[in-house]
Amino acid sequence: MTELHIAIAGAGGRMGRMLIETVLAEPDARLAGALDIPGAPSIGEDAAAFLGKPAGVAIESDLAKGLANSRFLIDFTRPEGTLRHLAYCAEHGVKLIIGTTGFDEAGKAAIAEAAKKTAILFAPNMSVGVNVTMKLLEYAAKNLNIGYDIEIIEAHHRHKVDAPSGTALKMGEVIAGALGRDLKECAVYAREGVTGPRDPSSIGFATIRGGDIVGDHTVLFAADGERIEISHKSSSRLHYAHGALRAARFLADKDTGLYDMYDVLGLN
Numbered sequence: 001m002t003e004l005h006i007a008i009a010g011a012g013g014r015m016g017r018m019l020i021e022t023v024l025a026e027p028d029a030r031l032a033g034a035l036d037i038p039g040a041p042s043i044g045e046d047a048a049a050f051l052g053k054p055a056g057v058a059i060e061s062d063l064a065k066g067l068a069n070s071r072f073l074i075d076f077t078r079p080e081g082t083l084r085h086l087a088y089c090a091e092h093g094v095k096l097i098i099g100t101t102g103f104d105e106a107g108k109a110a111i112a113e114a115a116k117k118t119a120i121l122f123a124p125n126m127s128v129g130v131n132v133t134m135k136l137l138e139y140a141a142k143n144l145n146i147g148y149d150i151e152i153i154e155a156h157h158r159h160k161v162d163a164p165s166g167t168a169l170k171m172g173e174v175i176a177g178a179l180g181r182d183l184k185e186c187a188v189y190a191r192e193g194v195t196g197p198r199d200p201s202s203i204g205f206a207t208i209r210g211g212d213i214v215g216d217h218t219v220l221f222a223a224d225g226e227r228i229e230i231s232h233k234s235s236s237r238l239h240y241a242h243g244a245l246r247a248a249r250f251l252a253d254k255d256t257g258l259y260d261m262y263d264v265l266g267l268n
């Protein structure tokens, strides 16, 4: 069994901590490094101090130190952080699993470019359930292509900084693709005041933020006389972390290339 030497970025964050706990629990993985943003209170602490059982890995802000012993970096941070890590990983052949959301087009292009130099898994949601839900949405959209208004509703905790969620946007892309539409042309992200009647070719988004909601996504197909709702609800972050570990195993024999969870799960 090849041991996966993994560093975790955003080590003090919600997903960072879940990933550290998960890596420490997996027999084929070793926590080999931990990063956080310069100035974060966690810098210098043991990465597993929050678990009450030190792992002997200090949280670093210096990328060379934090990644010295790692072949993989799992990064769930912010676009600006991921893009900084990306440049270093591409240069030094560290494989990257990116869960961060909220990238603009330039950020996505930078990730695609870096994938010519190192292997990258980039997915706004690493849950197996969410990715299977995407396939259900593709099927539903293809078969409900006339007379159904499509609305995507997502709800997350009060700390989330980007909207709509990366998952909701990906769901929109999957649905638009299945219908032969371009999401950039048909997405409606907000409604207020006198909006006029709904454009039947639009795909609407609604965002809810509050409390500790881990992540809920519902796609509504609404027609005259019936409604179909396809929902996924997360009650824990563990399944995202398990997905990220599956992604690392998938990248183990890849040197370059840009992949997503469909590749990992054989859903293409």
Ligand SMILES: NC(=O)C1=CN([C@@H]2O[C@H](COP(=O)(O)OP(=O)(O)OC[C@H]3O[C@@H](n4cnc5c(N)ncnc54)[C@H](OP(=O)(O)O)[C@@H]3O)[C@@H](O)[C@H]2O)C=CC1
Residues within 6 Å of the ligand: 009, 010, 011, 012, 013, 014, 015, 016, 036, 037, 038, 040, 041, 076, 077, 078, 080, 081, 082, 098, 099, 100, 101, 102, 123, 124, 125, 126, 127, 166, 240
């Ligand atoms: N793909 C998936 O399956 C999932 C994706 N996500 C995405 O992961 C990301 C993180 O979510 P979450 O863990 O809840 O967020 P948190 O805010 O809890 O954690 C983010 C971590 O990244 C650090 N950070 C912030 N800015 C930078 C930077 N510029 N450089 C380096 N590190 C930085 C933060 O440090 P500090 O706290 O000091 O600012 C913190 O440690 C989000 O984009 C979210 O949408 C979340 C869950 C699942």
Ligand SMILES: O=C(O)C1=N[C@H](C(=O)O)C[C@H](O)C1
Residues within 6 Å of the ligand: 101, 124, 125, 156, 160, 164, 165, 166, 167, 168, 214, 215, 216
């Ligand atoms: O910020 C979060 O928490 C989550 N972010 C991801 C997204 O934007 O889709 C995935 C998940 O919904 C949790």
